[in-house]
Structures are given as C-alpha cells and as structure tokens.
Amino acid sequence: MPDSLTIGELSARSGVAPSALRYYERLGLIRADRTGGNQRRYARAELRRVAFIRISQQVGVSLDEIREALDSLPEARTPSPQDWARLSASWRSRLDERIRLLSRLRDDLDGCIGCGCLSLQRCTLNNPEDALAGEGPGARLVLPRPTVDPTPAGSLT
Amino acid sequence: MPDSLTIGELSARSGVAPSALRYYERLGLIRADRTGGNQRRYARAELRRVAFIRISQQVGVSLDEIREALDSLPEARTPSPQDWARLSASWRSRLDERIRLLSRLRDDLDGCIGCGCLSLQRCTLNNPEDALAGEGPGARLVLPRPTVDPTPAGSLT
DNA sequence: GTGTTAGTTGAAGTGGACTTCAACTCAAGG
DNA sequence: CCTTGAGTTGAAGTCCACTTCAACTAACAC
Numbered sequence: 001m002p003d004s005l006t007i008g009e010l011s012a013r014s015g016v017a018p019s020a021l022r023y024y025e026r027l028g029l030i031r032a033d034r035t036g037g038n039q040r041r042y043a044r045a046e047l048r049r050v051a052f053i054r055i056s057q058q059v060g061v062s063l064d065e066i067r068e069a070l071d072s073l074p075e076a077r078t079p080s081p082q083d084w085a086r087l088s089a090s091w092r093s094r095l096d097e098r099i100r101l102l103s104r105l106r107d108d109l110d111g112c113i114g115c116g117c118l119s120l121q122r123c124t125l126n127n128p129e130d131a132l133a134g135e136g137p138g139a140r141l142v143l144p145r146p147t148v149d150p151t152p153a154g155s156l157t
Numbered sequence: 158m159p160d161s162l163t164i165g166e167l168s169a170r171s172g173v174a175p176s177a178l179r180y181y182e183r184l185g186l187i188r189a190d191r192t193g194g195n196q197r198r199y200a201r202a203e204l205r206r207v208a209f210i211r212i213s214q215q216v217g218v219s220l221d222e223i224r225e226a227l228d229s230l231p232e233a234r235t236p237s238p239q240d241w242a243r244l245s246a247s248w249r250s251r252l253d254e255r256i257r258l259l260s261r262l263r264d265d266l267d268g269c270i271g272c273g274c275l276s277l278q279r280c281t282l283n284n285p286e287d288a289l290a291g292e293g294p295g296a297r298l299v300l301p302r303p304t305v306d307p308t309p310a311g312s313l314t
Numbered sequence: 315g316t317g318t319t320a321g322t323t324g325a326a327g328t329g330g331a332c333t334t335c336a337a338c339t340c341a342a343g344g
Numbered sequence: 345c346c347t348t349g350a351g352t353t354g355a356a357g358t359c360c361a362c363t364t365c366a367a368c369t370a371a372c373a374c
Contacts, residue, residue: 316373
C-alpha cells in the first residue's frame with residue numbers, strides 16, 4: 001500500500017478521469033508532487049479533496065466556488081475531520097434549498113397535472129425565490145431572470 | 158388583449174430572454190407566425206410550451222429531450238390539458254429520482270459530517286448500482302464513471 | 315413624417331467542464 | 345535491454361445553452 005497514488009490510481013479510486021484530475025490541478029483544486037521523471041504522485045489526502053469536489057458538484061456548486069471553499073482549508077497541516085465537516089456543512093443549506101425547490105416543483109406539477117392547466121398561475125412555481133414574499137409584480141415563471149416584469153408574469157392566457 | 162404576442166411580450170411573460178426564445182425556435186421547440194414585416198407573433202399557446210420548457214429544464218432535462226417530448230404533441234390541434242398533463246407526468250419519475258438522490262446525498266453528508274470522515278465508504282453515495290450517472294445538466298454523482306473499478310472504489314485510505 | 319423603441323438576421327462569442335490529440339517520456343516486467 | 349502500458353505537455357476541440365454584435369427594418373406614438 002503505497003503512500004502516494006499515480007494519476008491512474010487516483011482516477012480509479014475516485015471515479016474521476018485523469019484528464020479531469022489534471023484539469024482540477026490546473027484550476028488549483030488539487031495538487032500533486034512529482035517524481036524525478038515528472039509524473040504526478042498524489043498524497044492520500046487528495047482523495048478526500050476529490051471526494052469533496054464531486055459531492056459539491058452534486059449540490060450544484062461550480063468548480064470556482066469549490067476552489068474558494070478548498071482554499072479555506074489550512075495549508076500548514078493536513079485538514080482535520082472538523083475541517084472537512086465545516087466545508088461539507090457549508091453546502092448544506094444549498095442542498096436543502098435545491099431539494100426544497102425540486103419538491104415544490106413536483107407538488108406543483110402534480111397540481112397542474114391534475115387540472116392539466118400548466119398555467120402555473122396559482123402555483124408557487126411562479127415565485128421560486130420565495131413563495132411567501134409573493135407580493136407586487138414579482139411573480140414570474142420558473143427560473144426567472146433577475147429583471148423586473150412589466151406585466152403580471154405567469155399568466156398564460 | 159391581443160391574440161398574439163410579440164417576442165418582447167412573450168419574453169416578459171415567460172421570463173425567458175428574447176435571444177433564448179429565438180434559440181428555442183431554431184431548435185424547433187416553439188414556433189411563431191410572422192407579420193408582413195417579418196416580425197414574430199406568438200400564438201398564446203406558445204406560452205404553455207415555454208412554461209413546459211422551463212419546468213423541464215428544472216427537472217434536469219436537456220433541450221434535445223424536451224424537443225422530443227414536444228414533438229409528441231398533436232400538430233393538428235391545440236394541445237389539450239390532457240396532452241400537457243401527459244407530458245408533465247412523463248418527467249415525474251425523473252423528478253422523483255432527482256429528489257431522492259439529493260435527499261440521500263444530504264443524509265449521507267450529515268452522517269459524514271457527524272464523523273468528519275468524508276470517506277463515504279459507508280455511504281450510499283458510493284453505491285455505483287444506483288448511481289444515476291449522467292442525468293441532467295447538473296454534475297453527476299460521485300463515482301459517475303461507468304467503468305469498473307479495479308479497487309474497491311471510495312476507500313479513501 | 316419623424317423619432318423612439320422593438321424587432322430582424324447570421325455569425326461569432328461566452329462559460330463551464332471537460333476531452334482529445336500528437337508527440338513524446340517514464341516505469342516496470344521479462 | 346526491450347517492450348508495453350501509463351504518464352507528460354500545450355493546444356485545440358466539444359457540448360450545451362445561450363448571449364452579443366452589427367447592420368438593418370418595423371411598428372407605433374405624436
């Protein structure tokens with residue numbers, strides 16, 4: 001059991017293509033030592049970084065933001081379990097939000113399917129930002145652009 | 158209350174940029190009549206199509222698949238509520254699956270945060286069986302690659 | 315009729331996340 | 345040694361979903 005991994009090994013164990021690992025390195029998300037012959041050798045700890053990267057992507061975070069998060073890890077020492085816990089927790093609310101949004105979409109879709117209207121007028125879908133804030137001209141279709149609506153959006157008739 | 162909409166009006170009411178609407182038209186997702194002066198005029202029914210497109214994107218369906226779905230609508234007549242209900246329902250299982258996946262990710266993340274391991278060894282995350290790789294535009298799951306691992310994947314040590 | 319705002323086109327550009335390529339070099343087994 | 349598979353690089357390519365641009369033309373209020 002070697003204390004460092006080749007790029008092929010890291011790829012196999014993380015499920016991430018070698019080309020992607022090199023790409024991550026270019027972006028500064030992971031790092032590698034080099035052998036005399038200039039080949040990458042990954043410290044075991046990099047496996048955790050890659051795991052964190054993939055999880056974060058699932059949550060819908062961009063590589064750029066992931067890099068920022070990873071930058072907040074201590075450089076001096078190998079990140080502790082607490083360090084990782086902190087980072088993981090930082091995505092928690094985004095994950096919650098995503099789940100909440102999709103769940104509401106499902107419920108609303110059920111409702112709209114029920115009547116076949118797909119008008120979404122009465123659906124919270126219209127106001128993805130926050131259903132409770134629903135006042136004024138703010139309501140729009142799913143995935144609104146940040147601009148302000150001239151007409152009562154969401155009315156499909 | 159005109160019986161057709163300009164691209165600006167459709168944009169305002171759907172929350173989709175005019176450039177995106179033109180793009181959708183090029184892809185064959187929506188259609189428009191033309192005035193004598195060659196400007197687009199959208200039938201009211203197009204609003205429903207755009208709504209469906211945006212909802213579908215939320216679910217994580219590509220424009221290409223959305224086009225296929227829309228192609229299954231009757232051309233002869235204006236789609237009925239039932240037609241729309243059928244299409245919406247067709248995404249339902251994908252939506253369910255996506256929600257299920259994210260929920261599991263959340264739970265597992267909670268577990269991993271608890272111990273700070275981030276190893277995911279004991280997590281369902283690892284389970285390549287139901288990886289649901291490549292679904293939607295969002296990043297894929299941890300351990301997405303369909304290739305078979307030489308080593309027990311997910312072991313970080 | 316004039317001015318302003320909205321719309322038209324094809325082509326090119328953007329950004330994110332990678333992958334592919336060509337042309338090498340390295341590492342390890344026999 | 346020699347062969348073979350794994351690794352190296354920078355540059356370019358890909359895919360998706362759009363956006364931007366330049367150069368025009370339409371529609372509409374006054």
